[in-house]
Amino acid sequence: MTGTAPAPFTADDYRARMARAAREAAEAGLAGLLVAPGPDLVWLTGYAPTAATERLTLLVLAAGRDPVLVVPTLEAPDAAKAAGAPALSLRDWTDGKDPYAVAAALLDAGGRFGISDNAWAMHLLSLQKALPGASYASLTQVLPMLRAVKDAAELELMAAAGAAADRAFEEIRRVPFAGRRETEVGADLADLLRRFGHSQVDFTIVASGPNGANPHHEVGDRVIEHGDMVVLDFGGLKDGYGSDTSRTVHVGEPTEEERRVHDLVREAQEAGFRAVRPGVACQEIDRAARAVIADAGYGPYFIHRTGHGIGVTTHEPPYMIEGEEQPLVPGMCFSVEPGVYLPGRFGVRIEDIVTVTEGGGRRLNYTTRELVIVD
Amino acid sequence: MTGTAPAPFTADDYRARMARAAREAAEAGLAGLLVAPGPDLVWLTGYAPTAATERLTLLVLAAGRDPVLVVPTLEAPDAAKAAGAPALSLRDWTDGKDPYAVAAALLDAGGRFGISDNAWAMHLLSLQKALPGASYASLTQVLPMLRAVKDAAELELMAAAGAAADRAFEEIRRVPFAGRRETEVGADLADLLRRFGHSQVDFTIVASGPNGANPHHEVGDRVIEHGDMVVLDFGGLKDGYGSDTSRTVHVGEPTEEERRVHDLVREAQEAGFRAVRPGVACQEIDRAARAVIADAGYGPYFIHRTGHGIGVTTHEPPYMIEGEEQPLVPGMCFSVEPGVYLPGRFGVRIEDIVTVTEGGGRRLNYTTRELVIVD
Numbered sequence: 133m134t135g136t137a138p139a140p141f142t143a144d145d146y147r148a149r150m151a152r153a154a155r156e157a158a159e160a161g162l163a164g165l166l167v168a169p170g171p172d173l174v175w176l177t178g179y180a181p182t183a184a185t186e187r188l189t190l191l192v193l194a195a196g197r198d199p200v201l202v203v204p205t206l207e208a209p210d211a212a213k214a215a216g217a218p219a220l221s222l223r224d225w226t227d228g229k230d231p232y233a234v235a236a237a238l239l240d241a242g243g244r245f246g247i248s249d250n251a252w253a254m255h256l257l258s259l260q261k262a263l264p265g266a267s268y269a270s271l272t273q274v275l276p277m278l279r280a281v282k283d284a285a286e287l288e289l290m291a292a293a294g295a296a297a298d299r300a301f302e303e304i305r306r307v308p309f310a311g312r313r314e315t316e317v318g319a320d321l322a323d324l325l326r327r328f329g330h331s332q333v334d335f336t337i338v339a340s341g342p343n344g345a346n347p348h349h350e351v352g353d354r355v356i357e358h359g360d361m362v363v364l365d366f367g368g369l370k371d372g373y374g375s376d377t378s379r380t381v382h383v384g385e386p387t388e389e390e391r392r393v394h395d396l397v398r399e400a401q402e403a404g405f406r407a408v409r410p411g412v413a414c415q416e417i418d419r420a421a422r423a424v425i426a427d428a429g430y431g432p433y434f435i436h437r438t439g440h441g442i443g444v445t446t447h448e449p450p451y452m453i454e455g456e457e458q459p460l461v462p463g464m465c466f467s468v469e470p471g472v473y474l475p476g477r478f479g480v481r482i483e484d485i486v487t488v489t490e491g492g493g494r495r496l497n498y499t500t501r502e503l504v505i506v507d
Numbered sequence: 508m509t510g511t512a513p514a515p516f517t518a519d520d521y522r523a524r525m526a527r528a529a530r531e532a533a534e535a536g537l538a539g540l541l542v543a544p545g546p547d548l549v550w551l552t553g554y555a556p557t558a559a560t561e562r563l564t565l566l567v568l569a570a571g572r573d574p575v576l577v578v579p580t581l582e583a584p585d586a587a588k589a590a591g592a593p594a595l596s597l598r599d600w601t602d603g604k605d606p607y608a609v610a611a612a613l614l615d616a617g618g619r620f621g622i623s624d625n626a627w628a629m630h631l632l633s634l635q636k637a638l639p640g641a642s643y644a645s646l647t648q649v650l651p652m653l654r655a656v657k658d659a660a661e662l663e664l665m666a667a668a669g670a671a672a673d674r675a676f677e678e679i680r681r682v683p684f685a686g687r688r689e690t691e692v693g694a695d696l697a698d699l700l701r702r703f704g705h706s707q708v709d710f711t712i713v714a715s716g717p718n719g720a721n722p723h724h725e726v727g728d729r730v731i732e733h734g735d736m737v738v739l740d741f742g743g744l745k746d747g748y749g750s751d752t753s754r755t756v757h758v759g760e761p762t763e764e765e766r767r768v769h770d771l772v773r774e775a776q777e778a779g780f781r782a783v784r785p786g787v788a789c790q791e792i793d794r795a796a797r798a799v800i801a802d803a804g805y806g807p808y809f810i811h812r813t814g815h816g817i818g819v820t821t822h823e824p825p826y827m828i829e830g831e832e833q834p835l836v837p838g839m840c841f842s843v844e845p846g847v848y849l850p851g852r853f854g855v856r857i858e859d860i861v862t863v864t865e866g867g868g869r870r871l872n873y874t875t876r877e878l879v880i881v882d
Contacts, residue, residue: 168628182725183710185822186624186647206723206811227812228829249561253543253631254624254645270629272561335558348581350557436581437602447560454603 140371141178141285146216149176153278154193160274163243163266164194166235166259168251171445172271174372175279177216181207188231188255191220192238202235236262243267246274276449280441281463287487289373290443290465292329294485294496297367297375300324301499304364309356309383309506314338318351321366330368330375334446337365337378344380344479347436347471358384361394361478362506363471367446374446376467377497378483381504393430393472394480394503400424400470401482401501404438404452408468408486408493414456421470430472439467442485464488465496515746516553516660521591525551528653529568535649538618538641539569541610541634543626546820547646549747550654554589556582563606563630566595567613577610611637621646651824655816656838662862664748665818665840668705669860669871672742672750675699676874679739684731684758684881689713693726696741705743705750709821712740712753719755719854722811722846733759736769736853737881738846742821749821751842752872753858756879768805768847769855769878775799775845776857776876779813779827783843783861783868789831796845805847814842817860839863840871 153176157165167173169181169189181189187204199220203211208224211217225231239245242265247256249272256268282290303324309317321336339349341360356362360383367376380394404421418438425434439452442465450458452466469483484497528551532540542548544556544564556564562579574595578586583599586592600606617640622631624647631643646653657665678699684692696711714724716735731737735758742751755769779796793813800809814827817840825833827841844858859872
């Protein structure tokens with residue numbers, strides 16, 4: 133579960149967000165939004181149940197009516213303490229009652245609703261049964277940019293999360309790598325993220341030598357050796373907003389080829405970053421980074437999209453991927469993270485979070501993108 | 508996310524579980540099961556993706572065909588390392604391709620499927636679009652008892668998790684309570700659960716004085732005072748299986764009323780436990796515990812069901828609740844946890860995990876259910 137950390141917003145902030153969401157839903161032809169626990173609910177209300185359970189919690193937003201949070205009676209006192217609670221009314225239901233009937237009574241029986249991507253299938257199926265004339269679409273599909281554009285207060289929190297991740301990198305590059313397991317370095321990274329203010333660590337990838345060629349390798353028992361390239365990719369939530377940065381380091385002096393591949397990925401990252409400006413389609417960021425790698429003959433070894441949005445979660449729209457025509461808007465935040473993965477040998481990835489400004493991109497990570505040599 | 512801890516099972520164990528699940532699905536008139544990351548997938552395959560993302564991962568089980576795991580290409584190497592991987596085939600899909608078409612090609616276009624309760628609504632909506640002639644039902648609704656009956660190896664792990672939680676209670680009762688915040692005692696409890704082998708802490712409720720009257724209060728900033736009742740309710744996963752136990756302690760000597768209410772809840776817990784035997788309906792456990800509290804005039808203050816199943820998650824079917832006619836079967840594990848909650852004053856809850864044997868119930872928690880006095 134991500135997006136569960138508290139952020140310093142007021143009931144008025146949440147009221148404004150809920151009103152905007154309801155308005156955008158109406159403009160998109162929807163009868164309303166059905167928001168489940170998780171990042172959407174945190175962003176709209178500040179409420180995160182202490183545990184995700186099978187009991188229905190659902191925020192109902194519709195233009196022209198006040199927001200209602202359907203909540204289990206047991207959890208109502210917690211919900212009432214959320215920062216956004218003064219901006220909504222609670223409708224509680226007790227064990228043994230039918231919560232879907234409670235929700236259905238709030239909905240237009242023939243309407244079309246956007247529902248949180250991560251709402252449980254169990255709840256959606258019961259809503260479909262309770263209101264057979266209604267239809268549903270994934271919130272990300274109908275309002276993909278709802279959380280994408282960050283306001284000034286959010287951007288400050290994003291920058292602070294990025295700075296904390298940078299501090300973690302400045303510390304980790306000074307620890308010994310050779311002779312230690314990936315799991316140990318990963319645990320150090322997690323400790324550092326927490327020390328610098330993260331309340332939640334989402335991932336600490338330490339992918340050494342051949343493990344680096346698997347872009348989703350997390351950490352393993354492999355003992356890091358002198359001569360290894362090591363991909364570090366780590367992040368989480370600080371004050372409710374995400375960090376995510378990657379640097380690739382080398383244990384001792386690199387070979388000429390290792391240096392060349394690292395330089396190539398750095399150039400690709402720079403090209404992706406330089407392509408950022410308002411109005412440019414997301415896919416152009418991917419194309420700009422990919423062209424550098426393809427031109428050097430490494431195209432088949434760049435096997436993932438160039439980036440993903442970030443905010444109250446560490447992965448969200450917009451995605452920097454071929455086919456994504458969404459234009460960039462000032463305030464959007466996303467990763468630019470090209471990589472090259474040579475099976476059985478090593479991998480390189482370099483990643484900064486970038487935000488869109490009127491004048492172009494601004495990085496939220498500032499550690500060196502040169503190849504760092506570690507012990 | 509729960510159910511993400513590894514458990515010591517082999518590919519053959521997982522093969523047998525998948526075969527049983529496919530068979531039970533067919534017997535229930537289903538064309539197959541669609542299993543999302545989370546407890547069902549862990550239980551069936553031992554595979555837990557490192558992070559829940561928007562990318563589709565889905566196990567397709569159908570009688571008469573081998574299990575197939577649809578997985579993002581990036582995550583395929585991790586999936587291939589799961590203990591159950593030798594018992595299934597991987598079907599990977601790459602960013603930019605349509606994963607729902609990949610899944611749909613494996614499915615009977617007019618069939619009815621059981622889908623994991625916690626599968627994302629986004630994925631279900633896309634499957635409904637890809638196969639408009641198919642229908643879907645929540646896995647818990649169609650096969651509620653799939654994971655409920657534990658085999659001998661699972662029961663050993665359940666007992667070990669319970670014993671570890673008991674050790675945490677034996678330590679926590681010796682720390683000072685008065686003058687410390689609930690959050691501090693909660694952090695101690697989490698540390699103790701980890702020290703005694705838990706890989707994941709799901710909850711550490713410390714509800715002191717009036718906070719105890721909210722059964723879902725987790726921890727707060729309240730400073731615990733001399734004279735407080737304090738509800739402790741904590742658990743998580745150890746070697747992949749869950750613990751969950753509650754004890755209510757008192758800081759210094761209790762009043763006569765506090766002692767009386769505690770005795771009442773203890774009697775109710777005992778009555779619920781004694782009602783456990785094969786063939787008895789789940790609701791009878793709830794009735795047995797509730798009758799004791801109602802007879803003493805405290806019925807309106809017992810505001811939740813008496814218990815819930817536990818296994819690779821800390822909350823799952825069967826539920827000990829009025830209306831649940833499922834008969835108990837040897838190997839089922841669930842909580843028996845009546846409580847009394849006096850608004851603005853205090854609460855009491857006592858909870859053991861109980862497993863069903865041929866001869867009746869067997870507790871998996873053994874700390875005293877007498878009122879413990881703490882400092």
